[in-house]
Amino acid sequence: MSIDAEALREATERVAAPIASDRAKTESAFIFRVGAEWFALPTSACDSVIDPCSVHSVPHRSGGLLLGIGNVAGDIVLVISLPALLGIGSVGPPDTSDSNRMLLFTWKRSPFALPVNEVAGVERFHPDDLVPAPNTLAGATAFTTSLLSWNGRMVGWLEPDRLYRGIVKGVA
Amino acid sequence: MSATDDFSNLSIWDLFRLEVESKTASLTADLLSLERGAASATLLEDLMRAAHSLKGAAQMVEARPAVRVAHAMEDTFVSMQKGDVLPTPSRMDLLLEGVDLLQRIANTSSTDAVALQKADEDIDGYVERLSRSDDDAATPPGAAEPTSYTDVTPPAPRAAAPAPPPTPQPAPGPAREDDTVRVTAGRMNRLLSLAAESLVTTRWLDDFIAAGNRERHQQREVAESLERFRDALATGADNASLLERLASAQRHFGEMRRSHTSQAAELGEIQRRSSGVATRLYREVVDLRMLPFGEGVGHLTRLVRSISRQLNKEVRLVIEGGTTPVDREILERLDASIVNLIRNAIDHGIESPEERVRKGKPPVGTIRLAASHRSGMLFIHAEDDGRGVDIEAVRRRVVERRHTTEDMAARMSTAELMEFLLLPGFSMRDTVSEISGRGVGLDIVQTAAREAGGKVTLHSEPNAGLHFVFQLPLTLSVVRALVFEVGGEPYAVPIARVARVLRVPKQDIESIENRQFIDVDGEHIGLVAAQQIFGSGSGTSSDEVAVIGLGRGSHRYGLTVDRLMGERELVVRALHPLLGKVKDIGSAALLPDGTPLLIIDVEDVLHSIDHLITGGRVEPASAARDRTVTRTAKRILVVDDSFTVRELERKLLAGRGYDVDVAVDGVDGWNAVRGGQYDLVVTDVDMPRMDGIELVTRIRQDPRLHLLPIIIVSYKEREEDRLRGMEAGADRYLAKGSYHDESMLNAIIEQIGAPEDA
Numbered sequence: 001m002s003i004d005a006e007a008l009r010e011a012t013e014r015v016a017a018p019i020a021s022d023r024a025k026t027e028s029a030f031i032f033r034v035g036a037e038w039f040a041l042p043t044s045a046c047d048s049v050i051d052p053c054s055v056h057s058v059p060h061r062s063g064g065l066l067l068g069i070g071n072v073a074g075d076i077v078l079v080i081s082l083p084a085l086l087g088i089g090s091v092g093p094p095d096t097s098d099s100n101r102m103l104l105f106t107w108k109r110s111p112f113a114l115p116v117n118e119v120a121g122v123e124r125f126h127p128d129d130l131v132p133a134p135n136t137l138a139g140a141t142a143f144t145t146s147l148l149s150w151n152g153r154m155v156g157w158l159e160p161d162r163l164y165r166g167i168v169k170g171v172a
Numbered sequence: 173m174s175a176t177d178d179f180s181n182l183s184i185w186d187l188f189r190l191e192v193e194s195k196t197a198s199l200t201a202d203l204l205s206l207e208r209g210a211a212s213a214t215l216l217e218d219l220m221r222a223a224h225s226l227k228g229a230a231q232m233v234e235a236r237p238a239v240r241v242a243h244a245m246e247d248t249f250v251s252m253q254k255g256d257v258l259p260t261p262s263r264m265d266l267l268l269e270g271v272d273l274l275q276r277i278a279n280t281s282s283t284d285a286v287a288l289q290k291a292d293e294d295i296d297g298y299v300e301r302l303s304r305s306d307d308d309a310a311t312p313p314g315a316a317e318p319t320s321y322t323d324v325t326p327p328a329p330r331a332a333a334p335a336p337p338p339t340p341q342p343a344p345g346p347a348r349e350d351d352t353v354r355v356t357a358g359r360m361n362r363l364l365s366l367a368a369e370s371l372v373t374t375r376w377l378d379d380f381i382a383a384g385n386r387e388r389h390q391q392r393e394v395a396e397s398l399e400r401f402r403d404a405l406a407t408g409a410d411n412a413s414l415l416e417r418l419a420s421a422q423r424h425f426g427e428m429r430r431s432h433t434s435q436a437a438e439l440g441e442i443q444r445r446s447s448g449v450a451t452r453l454y455r456e457v458v459d460l461r462m463l464p465f466g467e468g469v470g471h472l473t474r475l476v477r478s479i480s481r482q483l484n485k486e487v488r489l490v491i492e493g494g495t496t497p498v499d500r501e502i503l504e505r506l507d508a509s510i511v512n513l514i515r516n517a518i519d520h521g522i523e524s525p526e527e528r529v530r531k532g533k534p535p536v537g538t539i540r541l542a543a544s545h546r547s548g549m550l551f552i553h554a555e556d557d558g559r560g561v562d563i564e565a566v567r568r569r570v571v572e573r574r575h576t577t578e579d580m581a582a583r584m585s586t587a588e589l590m591e592f593l594l595l596p597g598f599s600m601r602d603t604v605s606e607i608s609g610r611g612v613g614l615d616i617v618q619t620a621a622r623e624a625g626g627k628v629t630l631h632s633e634p635n636a637g638l639h640f641v642f643q644l645p646l647t648l649s650v651v652r653a654l655v656f657e658v659g660g661e662p663y664a665v666p667i668a669r670v671a672r673v674l675r676v677p678k679q680d681i682e683s684i685e686n687r688q689f690i691d692v693d694g695e696h697i698g699l700v701a702a703q704q705i706f707g708s709g710s711g712t713s714s715d716e717v718a719v720i721g722l723g724r725g726s727h728r729y730g731l732t733v734d735r736l737m738g739e740r741e742l743v744v745r746a747l748h749p750l751l752g753k754v755k756d757i758g759s760a761a762l763l764p765d766g767t768p769l770l771i772i773d774v775e776d777v778l779h780s781i782d783h784l785i786t787g788g789r790v791e792p793a794s795a796a797r798d799r800t801v802t803r804t805a806k807r808i809l810v811v812d813d814s815f816t817v818r819e820l821e822r823k824l825l826a827g828r829g830y831d832v833d834v835a836v837d838g839v840d841g842w843n844a845v846r847g848g849q850y851d852l853v854v855t856d857v858d859m860p861r862m863d864g865i866e867l868v869t870r871i872r873q874d875p876r877l878h879l880l881p882i883i884i885v886s887y888k889e890r891e892e893d894r895l896r897g898m899e900a901g902a903d904r905y906l907a908k909g910s911y912h913d914e915s916m917l918n919a920i921i922e923q924i925g926a927p928e929d930a
Contacts, residue, residue, distance in 0.1 A: 053766075054767055054768070059756055061754060071768045074762070167750075
């Protein structure tokens, strides 16, 4: 049994090549799309990406921020509308028709399901890759504190603690 | 916002007493945790708030001694927060003594001016000791005669040995998120082995999947054999070779069938094993929620002793079935009711020793608490051997209150008459003096029993005492429920609360003044669409309407739903704590296919229906879309965490003809204000969960509600407090006490006019 000489050479080169960056990519985040905008949420705050579950509305409460309750692996979790929370798109019942995934956002031991339109995957980067968000976003209610450059575009970095507080304030 | 808030037949002093009762339990528990060295920041905050709120309630009823005690305690907690003083053992003794003092003051009659005067003088000593108490100047508990006040009114017999400083035990509670539950090593091992066994059983399924793969292979062989047989047939092969190919196919089929049979047997075995393990695992875990009855009601012995001493009666508490396991949460929900029943029994039921001897009874009265399991239910008996209820007086009262005609009343059985005692607002207090107070709060007992998923019945023999029987589910973690669909989403109602279920053809629904009703056995039951209650979208339409009958007495309604989906055992799950109390909804559960559903809160729903009806807002059940709002009176929401204040304000405003709802704190108020249509909000400032300032701010920020008139009524009367309230957006800022001089009413009329103005 022989190994193709060309393939062997390529593999050797790949392994021997110096790592492109000398900075350790210590941070990681899920990159996802809500409507037309891209966001990043640190993996430390995001348990997993799940298939959309059926959502049961909660009388007198659903409609704005709270979409309802859903069953995620046997746990009953609150399903939160990111467009409503972040103020993206039209006000009113969010369009979930093309949301094909949910992010399980877990903060302070509370899980929340966040329907998103698309999840691009997990991206690793160095803390210095985060640049401060423009001051138009830096208001007290903005959830985006920094921007991350990804695939040639700027992605909004969501600050978990602010996101959590926004949810708590909105559903109580 | 629920039916339990109907305290309309209690005097303000009764309300104050009930409030002191409910707050002192948590005060004591918090003080004890503080002493044990629990994290103090939030505890101190809670303690301060509780003392502050008791001070407010005491001001309301003009109980000066209680105001001063609560004030001194509040000051101490504030100093502790600042770190100026430490929670030393002697200071904790004094604070616990303060709790007892408050209880004693509340248990004194409000009209006993002499006692209150004397108490006020005694408080001087207490306040002084609390303000200077320190470890170096420690006053041993009891040395300064802390119980002197009890000697004044009513004169209590001194026990031969001095009573130890009272240390009320915290009531048993359901296991909360961070509570710890004691588990024996034996149970731990059983749980571990059951968990391991369930894991092993699950692994067994791996083999089954491999067997499934083998079977697929065998199927392919059968199919190939048949294929070859067909080919041979098509090419005109001879009989011998055809037969041989057929036999081969049969052989393969036989193998497949044998392996299938053995797999089916294996699958059956796996199913039996795993459901057995799951059931045992479930039982063990449910047992963790259980508490021996005796442990749960143990703290009542001290209560009986102290109340009977105060009232100069001799009563002993007998607890039977002390080892019966009882769901902690059920016991927690019933605790306040049982305390109330005991208090009533000692106060009004059991006679003085002399009277008892005259009647030929033993001088010492007995209260019996017994728990037992019978036919899958938990029975709790609470029984005294006092004077019982005068059934003829009840009969007269029923007629007086126009609950029924004289003829009907004359024909009613004792059991039927006893039912009236459990109705809200049915009080015996002003006609039947010898059982005064018997009717007080009995509807609350009924409500508590219902909330725990059961019911309560009441029996009495003249001169043989009163006997309450609670019939309850063994656990609150599983409920048998009727599942139905509204607006395409599943909901459930506990079977115990369903009066009846009907499918009614559309043509049988009658309508008067656009209100729909059906005729059930000659009785007209009003219909309300569940869609309208839950505010959900319209569902399917068919020729039949499914109706769920709820409620009792004059509050019987039919809830129309889109579809009935049958009865199921549901494992009850709490809604996310962030949601707080959701109106009309009790809890959540999952259907076997994993779909989430909501279990309705029947009391809340009945309350909502009452509101719809009194507001004239019921929509035809089959066309619940056209929302026309016609209201009779202006609606006011009262938000206050003290129910003394809440009830006082409610009575005052309802007395003037306003339609009044109440909410117990900012969060409750915020929910109510978003759900109901109010003309005005009256709110307090200091409240748990969300304070009044935050509530006002939220209302002002809401695009739909921002014009709603808001009046703040608070004890905080300093200029900066007033400024804070006005800056948040309140229209008026009044001091509590403004009820006395009508300035609150004037402010309300200024804002929204008289109750009936268009």
